Amino acid sequence: MRPTVRFLSNQLLEDIVGEARSLLEKLGIEIHNPGILDMLGDHGAKIDRDKKRAFPGGEIIDKALEAAPSGFRLYDVEGGETHDLSGHNVHFTPGSAAINVLDYETGGSRRPTTEDYVRYVKVVSRLPHLSSQSTALVPADVHQNISDSYRLFLSLMYCSKPVVTGAFTIDAFNIMKDLQIAVRGSEEALKAKPLTVFSCCPTAPLKWSDVTSQNVVDCAKYSIPVEYISMPLSGFVAPITLVGSLVQHTAETLSGIVISQLTNPGTPVLYGGSPAPFDVRYETTPMGAVETMMIDCAYNEIGKHLGLPTQAYIALSDAKLLDAQAGVESSMGATLAALAGINNVSGPGMLDFESCLSIEKLVLDNEICGMVLRMIEGIEPREDFPAQPRFEELLADHHLLISKHTRRYLRDEHYIPGPVVDRANHSRWLEEGGRTLGERAHAEVERLLGEHEPTALPGDVRKDLTERMSVEARRHGMTSLPHENL
Amino acid sequence: MAGLAEISEAVIRGDDEQVDRLTKQAIADEISAKNILDDGLIAGMGTVGERFKAHEIFLPDVLMAAKAMYAGMDNLRPLLIKEGVPSLGKIVIGTVQGDLHDIGKNLVAIMLKGAGFDVIDLGNDVAPESFVETAKEHGASIIGMSALLTTTMPVMKSVVECVEKEGLAGKVRTIVGGAPVSKDFAAQIGADAYGFDAANAVDRVKCLISEN
Numbered sequence: 001m002r003p004t005v006r007f008l009s010n011q012l013l014e015d016i017v018g019e020a021r022s023l024l025e026k027l028g029i030e031i032h033n034p035g036i037l038d039m040l041g042d043h044g045a046k047i048d049r050d051k052k053r054a055f056p057g058g059e060i061i062d063k064a065l066e067a068a069p070s071g072f073r074l075y076d077v078e079g080g081e082t083h084d085l086s087g088h089n090v091h092f093t094p095g096s097a098a099i100n101v102l103d104y105e106t107g108g109s110r111r112p113t114t115e116d117y118v119r120y121v122k123v124v125s126r127l128p129h130l131s132s133q134s135t136a137l138v139p140a141d142v143h144q145n146i147s148d149s150y151r152l153f154l155s156l157m158y159c160s161k162p163v164v165t166g167a168f169t170i171d172a173f174n175i176m177k178d179l180q181i182a183v184r185g186s187e188e189a190l191k192a193k194p195l196t197v198f199s200c201c202p203t204a205p206l207k208w209s210d211v212t213s214q215n216v217v218d219c220a221k222y223s224i225p226v227e228y229i230s231m232p233l234s235g236f237v238a239p240i241t242l243v244g245s246l247v248q249h250t251a252e253t254l255s256g257i258v259i260s261q262l263t264n265p266g267t268p269v270l271y272g273g274s275p276a277p278f279d280v281r282y283e284t285t286p287m288g289a290v291e292t293m294m295i296d297c298a299y300n301e302i303g304k305h306l307g308l309p310t311q312a313y314i315a316l317s318d319a320k321l322l323d324a325q326a327g328v329e330s331s332m333g334a335t336l337a338a339l340a341g342i343n344n345v346s347g348p349g350m351l352d353f354e355s356c357l358s359i360e361k362l363v364l365d366n367e368i369c370g371m372v373l374r375m376i377e378g379i380e381p382r383e384d385f386p387a388q389p390r391f392e393e394l395l396a397d398h399h400l401l402i403s404k405h406t407r408r409y410l411r412d413e414h415y416i417p418g419p420v421v422d423r424a425n426h427s428r429w430l431e432e433g434g435r436t437l438g439e440r441a442h443a444e445v446e447r448l449l450g451e452h453e454p455t456a457l458p459g460d461v462r463k464d465l466t467e468r469m470s471v472e473a474r475r476h477g478m479t480s481l482p483h484e485n486l
Numbered sequence: 487m488a489g490l491a492e493i494s495e496a497v498i499r500g501d502d503e504q505v506d507r508l509t510k511q512a513i514a515d516e517i518s519a520k521n522i523l524d525d526g527l528i529a530g531m532g533t534v535g536e537r538f539k540a541h542e543i544f545l546p547d548v549l550m551a552a553k554a555m556y557a558g559m560d561n562l563r564p565l566l567i568k569e570g571v572p573s574l575g576k577i578v579i580g581t582v583q584g585d586l587h588d589i590g591k592n593l594v595a596i597m598l599k600g601a602g603f604d605v606i607d608l609g610n611d612v613a614p615e616s617f618v619e620t621a622k623e624h625g626a627s628i629i630g631m632s633a634l635l636t637t638t639m640p641v642m643k644s645v646v647e648c649v650e651k652e653g654l655a656g657k658v659r660t661i662v663g664g665a666p667v668s669k670d671f672a673a674q675i676g677a678d679a680y681g682f683d684a685a686n687a688v689d690r691v692k693c694l695i696s697e698n
C-alpha cells in the first residue's frame with residue numbers, strides 16, 4: 001500500500017471547485033492581454049473589454065479540462081526519459097530563480113555569478129534524487145535582459161537533466177524556445193520530447209499580467225509544458241482561511257488551464273502553485289509555514305480530482321542559513337509532498353522565501369528526498385511469509401547479516417543516506433573530524449564537482465547553442481559571455 | 487471637551503467612528519488642527535508603530551488604526567490648509583518599469599498614508615521619467631521605488647539619474663526597497679535611503695523629511 005495523506009473530504013473538494021467555477025463565471029478573470037481576451041471571446045466566453053475581464057463559463061472550463069492531458073513525460077538533453085508526471089509519481093526539482101546564493105566561505109548571501117551557476121548545475125547533475133534541474137539562480141554578471149535565457153543556456157550546456165524554468169519578459173521566450181529546438185533538432189522533436197517546464201504566474205487576486213499570460217500562450221503554441229504558479233497570500237491578497245485561499249487558487253489555476261487548452265488543446269500542463277499565509281508580523285510570505293504545506297497538499301488533491309498532474313513549491317525553508325530550521329521546514333514539506341503524491345516538487349536547495357540558494361543545502365535536501373522517496377514505496381512483504389523459516393535461521397545463526405534474504409533486500413528495503421546525514425557513533429564522528437552538517441555538505445559539494453563529466457550533448461549542438469546565446473548577448477551590448485572564461 | 491489622549495486611544499483601537507466624532511468635538515472645542523493632528527492622531531499612530539514592531543499587535547490592527555486616522559484627517563484637512571500647516575510630506579511611489587510585483591509597494595504606500603503622509607501611487611511598471619515628472623508636478627519631496635526582480639533593479643538607478651538631470655537632487659530625495667534591494671545597493675546607485683519593510687519605510691521617510 002502506498003502511504004498517503006488527505007486534507008479534503010470529497011464534499012469539501014467539490015464545494016471548493018464549485019465556488020471557484022462560479023467566481024470565474026460571475027466575477028471573471030482580469031487579463032491584461034487583448035489577444036488572449038479576443039481568443040477567449042472567440043471561444044464563446046463573455047468579455048468585458050473595458051475592464052479587461054473574461055468570464056469563462058462552465059462549458060469552456062469543461063472543454064479545457066477535457067483537453068488537458070492527465071500526465072506527460074519529460075526527456076533529458078540526450079533524449080532519455082526521466083519523468084512520468086502522472087498518477088502519484090513524485091519527482092523533486094530544485095527551487096527556482098534565487099536572487100542570492102549562500103556563499104559557503106563567507107557564510108553570507110550574495111549575488112550569484114556564472115561560476116556559481118555552473119557549480120550548481122554540475123552538482124545537480126550528480127544528485128540522484130533530483131530528477132530535473134531548475135534555473136535556480138539568476139547570474140548577475142550578464143546583462144539583465146538575458147539573465148533568464150542565459151540560465152537556461154548554461155543548464156543545457158552543463159547538465160543533461162530536463163529544466164524547470166521561466167521567462168521574465170515576453171521577448172525572452174523566443175530565445176528560450178530556440179535553445180530548446182536547437183537541442184532537439186526541430187519543433188516537432190521538441191513537441192515529442194519535452195525538455196523544460198515553464199513556470200507562469202497569475203497575479204492574485206484573479207488576474208493575469210500581459211507578460212505571464214503571453215508566456216502561457218507561447219508555451220502552448222510549442223507544446224512546451226507549463227506549471228501555473230498561483231500565489232494566494234492568505235489574509236492579504238486572498239481570504240485568511242485555507243478554504244478561501246483554495247477557492248482562489250482553484251479559480252486562478254482553472255483560468256490558466258483555459259488559456260493553455262484553448263490555445264492548443266492537449267498541451268501539457270501542471271496544476272501548480274506557491275501559496276503562503278501572509279505573515280502579519282514580518283510582512284513576509286513564508287514557504288515553510290505549515291499552512292503553506294496544507295494548501296499545497298489540498299490543491300494537489302483538487303488537481304488530481306480534475307485529472308491533472310500537479311506541482312508545488314513545498315520542500316524549502318525560510319531560514320537564512322543551513323540551520324535546523326532549514327532542515328525542519330524542508331523535510332516537513334518534502335514528506336507531505338511525497339505522501340500527497342505531488343508530481344513535480346519544487347524547493348530543494350532554497351532558503352529565505354525562495355530568494356537564496358545554498359548548494360550545500362541542495363546536497364542535504366537530496367538525502368531528504370531519498371528518504372521520503374523510500375517512504376512512499378511503503379511497507380510490502382518481501383519473502384516474509386511464512387515467517388517461521390527466517391526465524392529458524394536467525395535462532396540457529398544468531399544473526400542474519402549474511403543471510404540470502406538480507407543480501408537480496410538490503411539495498412531495496414533500506415535507503416542509506418550520507419554523507420551529509422550522519423550516522424557514525426560519537427567516537428568515530430569525533431575521530432573523523434567532528435564535522436558539522438555544513439562542513440559535511442560542503443565536502444560533498446567539492447567531491448561531486450570533482451566527479452563532473454561533460455554531458456553527451458554533441459559538439460555541433462553546443463556550438464549552435466553558444467552561437468544563439470552570443471547573438472542574443474550582442475543584442476544587449478555584450479561581446480563575450482562569462483562562461484567562456486571558466 | 488474631547489481630550490487628545492482620547493483621540494490617540496481611539497486611533498490605537500482602530501475605532502474610526504470614535505476618531506471621527508472626537509476630532510469633530512475637538513475642533514468644536516477650538517483646539518488647533520495642528521495640535522489635534524500631532525498630539526492626537528500622529529501620537530496614536532506612533533504608539534501603534536511601536537506595538538507593531540514589538541509583535542504586540544499585527545498588521546491588520548495597524549491598518550485599522552490607519553483607517554481611523556484617515557477618518558480624523560478628513561475632518562482636519564480643510565483646517566490644516568486654512569491654518570497654513572504644511573503637509574507632513576508628499577511622496578510619489580511606484581514599482582519600477584518591467585516589474586509587476588506590487589504587493590510590497592502597496593503595503594508601504596498604505597503605511598505611509600497611515601503615518602500621515604500624502605502618497606501618490608503610480609502603480610507598477612513605472613517609467614523613470616514618470617516618477618520624476620509626477621514629483622515635479624505635485625511638488626513631492628520624496629520618490630519611493632520598489633523592485634522585486636534583480637533584472638529591474640537597474641531602473642532605480644535611471645530614476646536617481648533622472649532626478650539629478652532635472653536639477654532636483656537634494657530637493658527630491660529617493661528611497662528604494664524590495665526583496666533584492668539592499669542598503670549597499672541604495673548607496674551604490676546614489677539613492678538617499680533604503681527601507682526593509684513598510685514600518686521601516688515610514689521611519690526612513692520621517693528621517694529624510696526631517697533632514698530636509
Ligand code: B12
Binds near residue numbers: 096683687
Ligand atoms: C508574490 C510574488 C509574485 C506575484 C506578485 C503579485 C503582485 N501583485 O505583486 C506574482 C505571482 C504575480 C509574481 C510574478 C513573477 N515573479 Co514573483 N515573487 C513573489 C514572491 C513569492 C513574494 C513577493 C511579495 O509579494 N512579498 C511580500 C511583500 C510584502 O514583500 P516585498 O515585496 O519584499 O516588500 C516588502 C519589502 O521588500 C519592502 N519594500 C518593497 N518595496 C518597497 C519600496 C520602498 C520605497 C521601501 C522603502 C520598501 C519596500 O517593504 C515591503 C513590505 O514589507 C517573491 C519571493 C520573494 N522572496 O520576494 C517572488 C519573486 C520576487 N518572483 C520572482 C519571479 C522570477 C517572478 C516572475 C518573473 C515569474 C514568471 N516567470 O512568471 C514573475 C514576474 C513578472 C514581472 N515581469 O514582474 C523571483 C525573482 C527572481 C529574481 N532573481 O529576480 C522571486 C524572488 C521568486 C523566485 N525565487 O522565483 N511573483
